[in-house]
Amino acid sequence: MRIEIRDLRHTYPTGEEALKGVSFTIEGVTPVAVVGQNGSGKTTLVKHFNRILSPTSGAVLIDGVETTKQSTAKWSKRVGYVFQNPDDQLFLNSVRKEFEFGPERVGVPAADIQKRLPEIAELCGLGDKLDSHTFDLTATQKKFCAIGSVMMMDPDVIIFDEPTCGQDVEGSRRLSEIIGHLEKRGKLCVTISHDMKFVAANFPRVVALCHGRVLIDGDSREVFAKPELLKKSFVSPPPISRVSLGMGFEKPAFSVDELVETMKARRRKMA
């Protein structure tokens, strides 16, 4: 899987220039997080990946094919997009029907749909909710229903727009599991998030946007090691990373255990 973004610019009809020349390439299946303050162009950028938006200038190429070559509905076979608000996507009267809807649209054989269904339902924690009405689900379950219904289409890339928004600890854990599962199955996952703890824990690559341009792009440890630069886009590394940086560590720690381990190692060295 290769997504190539070439000097992408996008101006909304209101005259607002949301992207002012963004270029980078995503290759392979390593999960990528897109971060940045509100209005930095995150959503505008990822909406180009399946041609919900078309570039004002520049191009986005999926495995060498310009996204403008076909419609969003056609791209949905390869590029899945989970919207921030599940209420925008769900409309059928059961979780099962929601799960079947997308793959049916893109022509997946019924047998394949039935094969995928239990596994994805289990992954989304909706195994026992398949015949519930979508309106009877809790907000968290709805979100996973929307995620599951896109995963059911088995695209090569899945884009998540703010998946942790409104999620509890259990929901975040489940999301991590899903992201891991996707990577294992050779699927690329691109996620917009404001939750830096979640980003640090799940995404080896981070792209930070600021005012429609790429501020910094690289390995998450390297990105979070530059809090001063990230400040420009009002992004601050997870608290534990800031503590470790404050203590003079070269690389930011992403968990308490990591910090403790590094501390211990340091002490041993000193002793």
Place this chain on the structure above:
Amino acid sequence: MSKQNKIKTKKTSSYIPLDSPIDRMHPMVKIYGVLCLGIGCAAFPFLWLSYAVVAFLFCVAWRAKLLGRFSKFIIAFAVPITCMLLIIQGLYSPKNVTVLADFGFARLGLEGVVYAFKTVGTLLVFLGGFYLMTTTTYPGKLVTAMQDAGLNSKAGYLVLASLNVVPQIQRRIAVIQEAQTARGVEVEGTMSTRFKAFLPIIGPTVMSSLVDVQERGMTLETRGFGVKDVRPTSFVALYLTPGEKAAKKVLVAFLIVCVLFAVFWALRPVLGLGV
């Protein structure tokens, strides 16, 4: 540029914020203007008055910095409707006695032509007046003025809400459309493709609108909308200047004169003044 983006740019109302004396004017004066000038012209038996008022409206539009748009609006409406009425009334009005031209298949009658011009003139006064009123009046100000004049605050809210809800739903539909195309629903193409996209789009729209209504209701309650026996104040304060008070009187006087003259004109035969 996709279709969805275009919808997002739609405005909340037809109001065009431009700093002008007409924009600053008390909305009630404008309402009086539309009604008094419109009804006055409709009642007045001669057609010249309507066109004089239309000319006056052009001056108002110029003061409001809207001359270009106003002219376009008036011409776009006046030309087709005049042609249509001229054909219908001019050629086929049963009142036609005086023949202006004979086309063989039909005759152009003076009475019908006069009637057509009179109708167009009156319509132009009403439409032009409304156009100027809505383009120069901020909706919040209009509703406050109506409430000051005694309109129930709930009815006032209804006016404002309906102005706000439509673009809000349009924006929602745009988002839902994007969400459904991302699930493989084709929304553009042949009639049958579009028809298939109807349910996935209308379903979430209706449901979210219902939820929205519930939330709006709760918000209004928590903000004291249901409090009884209290006259709510408004964030938008409006005062009539002495000039505006005078303008209102002039407008009412115009209406009275027009109506009185119309009555007098209609009663001429009865009064024995000769026809």
